[in-house]
Amino acid sequence: MKRIxxxxxxxxxxxVHYYQILCREYNRRVGGLNFPEITIESLNLQSLVTLFEKxxxxxxxxxxxxxxxxxxxxxxxxxxxxxxxxxxAYDQIRDAAPLPILTIMDATAAALKKDHRQKVALLGTKPTxxxxxxxxxxxxxxxxxxxxxAAQRTELDRIVWEELSYGILEPASRNAMKQMIDDLEKxxxxxxxxxxxELSLLIRESDTRLPLYDTTQIHAEAILEFAMQEPRAKDSxxxxxxxxxxxxxxxxxEPQNSGSQDLS
Numbered sequence: 482m483k484r485i486x487x488x489x490x491x492x493x494x495x496x497v498h499y500y501q502i503l504c505r506e507y508n509r510r511v512g513g514l515n516f517p518e519i520t521i522e523s524l525n526l527q528s529l530v531t532l533f534e535k536x537x538x539x540x541x542x543x544x545x546x547x548x549x550x551x552x553x554x555x556x557x558x559x560x561x562x563x564x565x566x567x568x569x570a571y572d573q574i575r576d577a578a579p580l581p582i583l584t585i586m587d588a589t590a591a592a593l594k595k596d597h598r599q600k601v602a603l604l605g606t607k608p609t610x611x612x613x614x615x616x617x618x619x620x621x622x623x624x625x626x627x628x629x630x631a632a633q634r635t636e637l638d639r640i641v642w643e644e645l646s647y648g649i650l651e652p653a654s655r656n657a658m659k660q661m662i663d664d665l666e667k668x669x670x671x672x673x674x675x676x677x678x679e680l681s682l683l684i685r686e687s688d689t690r691l692p693l694y695d696t697t698q699i700h701a702e703a704i705l706e707f708a709m710q711e712p713r714a715k716d717s718x719x720x721x722x723x724x725x726x727x728x729x730x731x732x733x734x735e736p737q738n739s740g741s742q743d744l745s
């Protein structure tokens with residue numbers, strides 16, 4: 482069993498959810514009082530949000546690399562970043578990281594491919610919806626991605642940072658999110674990606690006719706699967722499970738239908 486390294490605090494709400502999934506699922510499989518060995522490096526979310534707002538991904542990368550170094554020093558065998566938005570900096574940390582990183586976009590893409598999804602909706606913060614790290618990964622697997630319109634992206638971003646990150650669940654925000662999903666369903670999407678680790682707190686399967694892919698649940702399960710694999714030479718989540726890519730397209734144009742043909 483590999484020691485799991487987690488970069489959390491992004492937000493505390495989602496970090497708790499990850500921890501519960503990892504511990505409960507491992508215990509379900511193994512039994513007794515067995516739980517996985519986990520080291521958590523909990524960051525100050527405000528320091529990262531300030532950098533997100535300035536599109537300062539070099540600054541984000543520096544913070545993440547420091548956190549990864551601490552996890553490495555603490556004995557972690559691999560790492561995962563417990564939020565979607567910081568993955569915008571993944572391309573800048575991948576080669577410099579002292580640990581293998583199991584990414585949220587590759588875990589999600591693998592789940593979509595397994596279910597033969599071809600066109601999906603992506604919901605999350607504005608950087609997640611607009612900077613393309615999910616879209617490029619999906620496009621490489623032949624999956625088209627749609628996002629809400631500009632006004633809806635702004636509102637969803639507000640909901641995440643002003644409400645969900647504090648554990649606040651507003652009925653009006655749930656209704657707004659349901660409307661976004663209804664609008665995207667009219668564009669022919671087959672499923673909805675909850676591309677923010679707090680969104681599963683707000684929206685549920687019963688709120689929509691479309692299947693939901695909760696990136697928190699998917700990522701946590703992938704983390705545990707990798708941790709439970711027998712060690713191999715040059716063992717890494719990138720080599721063993723996924724083929725990670727990171728891309729930041731120009732979103733000066735409206736990205737309402739940002740399928741693979743738009744991100745080549």
